[in-house]
Each structure stands twice: as structure tokens, then as C-alpha cells.
Amino acid sequence: SQTIHQWPATLVQPVGSPLSLECTVEGTSNPNLYWYRQAAGRGLQLLFYSVGIGQISSEVPQNLSASRPQDRQFILSSKKLLLSDSGFYLCAWSVPGANTEAFFGQGTRLTVV
Amino acid sequence: AQSVSQHNHHVILSEAASLELGCNYSYGGTVNLFWYVQYPGQHLQLLLKYFSGDPLVKGIKGFEAEFIKSKFSFNLRKPSVQWSDTAEYFCAVYTNAGKSTFGDGTTLTVKP
Numbered sequence: 001s002q003t004i005h006q007w008p009a010t011l012v013q014p015v016g017s018p019l020s021l022e023c024t025v026e027g028t029s030n031p032n033l034y035w036y037r038q039a040a041g042r043g044l045q046l047l048f049y050s051v052g053i054g055q056i057s058s059e060v061p062q063n064l065s066a067s068r069p070q071d072r073q074f075i076l077s078s079k080k081l082l083l084s085d086s087g088f089y090l091c092a093w094s095v096p097g098a099n100t101e102a103f104f105g106q107g108t109r110l111t112v113v
Numbered sequence: 114a115q116s117v118s119q120h121n122h123h124v125i126l127s128e129a130a131s132l133e134l135g136c137n138y139s140y141g142g143t144v145n146l147f148w149y150v151q152y153p154g155q156h157l158q159l160l161l162k163y164f165s166g167d168p169l170v171k172g173i174k175g176f177e178a179e180f181i182k183s184k185f186s187f188n189l190r191k192p193s194v195q196w197s198d199t200a201e202y203f204c205a206v207y208t209n210a211g212k213s214t215f216g217d218g219t220t221l222t223v224k225p
Contacts, residue, residue: 045215046215090156100162101147104156104157104158106156107156
């Protein structure tokens with residue numbers, strides 16, 4: 001069966017520090033991968049999605065970047081965090097080539113102080 | 114650009130009451146529609162989905178949703194809610210591979 005792992009679960013980082021959140025999927029090949037940010041009362045905002053290694057699409061301009069160095073690995077990064085980057089970040093995957101549902105990780109609560 | 118609107122931000126019901134959560138989307142082409150649920154302390158999970166065919170779809174735990182193309186709506190319903198239905202509910206639209214839009218979510222509180 002397929003599983004998705006996202007870590008860390010919580011993170012407190014000072015302003016100006018770098019960020020690296022990692023997400024890996026097991027049990028499937030060439031998944032579509034997504035990074036979302038969930039803000040209270042604001043729903044889920046799609047940040048990045050990827051349909052293959054090295055292929056990243058960005059949905060909103062921001063202080064963050066994403067990379068897919070391996071087929072089932074998706075990384076969310078920042079060189080210098082801002083206070084406004086605080087939030088709940090979710091990684092998800094879906095079956096490639098079809099508009100099927102997304103399967104979500106447990107999420108990372110990021111607090112920038 | 115596609116968008117999804119969930120009209121109710123917070124709904125409070127008593128057990129056994131009927132539920133309807135509104136969801137409207139804006140997109141002129143073919144869409145796939147989803148409702149996700151997030152129970153307290155748990156991750157998002159699929160409640161039900163519509164791709165094609167019968168516009169009335171049934172999901173887990175007695176939920177159903179009706180796709181009305183002319184109204185660009187995909188409302189979620191349940192005839193009789195339970196305390197365990199307390200959760201946050203998200204409507205989502207997918208228009209092509211990798212492109213998704215979620216609504217802002219509706220928090221449902223069911224009083225025992």
C-alpha cells in the first residue's frame with residue numbers, strides 16, 4: 001500500500017533562518033506531488049506541484065521554493081524565513097496522469113519567531 | 114482562473130439534524146469535484162468525489178453530494194448528523210493534472 005511521510009511535525013525557526021521540509025511517498029511510482037499551506041479559516045492554498053523529477057510548478061509568488069530530487073521525494077525550502085511564512089504545510093500525492101483524489105501527509109506546523 | 118467558494122464558515126447543529134454545506138466553483142471547462150474532511154487531530158481524507166456519470170454521489174459515513182452543472186455547485190449533504198461528524202470540511206476542484214483549488218473550509222460542530 002502507498003504511504004506518505006512528512007517531517008518534521010512541528011518546527012520553530014527564527015526569522016532569517018533557512019527551511020527544509022521533506023516529504024516522501026512509498027508504494028507508488030511517478031506520483032504527482034503537491035505542497036499546500038493551510039491557514040486558519042483560509043482553506044488550502046496550493047504552493048507547488050510536480051508531475052515528475054525536476055518538474056516544479058509554482059502557483060503563487062512567495063519566499064519558498066520546492067525541489068524534487070528523486071521520484072518520490074518532494075522538498076519545500078526557503079533561504080531566509082519571514083514571519084509570514086508561519087503556517088501549517090501539507091504534502092500530498094495523487095495517481096499520475098489522472099484527476100484522482102490527493103492523499104495527504106500529517107502536515108508540519110511551522111512557527112517563525 | 115478557477116475558484117471555489119464555500120458559503121458557510123462555521124455551522125453548528127444538534128445531533129440528528131440534517132446537514133447541507135454549500136460549494137460553488139467557477140471554471141468553464143470539465144471539472145472533477147471532491148469533498149475532503151479533517152477530523153480533529155487527524156489529516157485530511159477523502160469523503161467523496163465526482164468525475165462523471167450520476168451527479169448524485171455517495172461517500173463514506175452516510176454523506177452524499179450532488180453535482181449541478183448549471184449552478185456550478187457541488188453541495189454536501191447528510192440526512193442526520195452525529196457528534197462524530199464534528200470536523201472541518203473542504204470542497205475541492207481539479208481541472209487538469211496537478212492543478213487543484215480548495216475552498217476555505219467549513220467547520221461543523223455537532224452538539225450531542
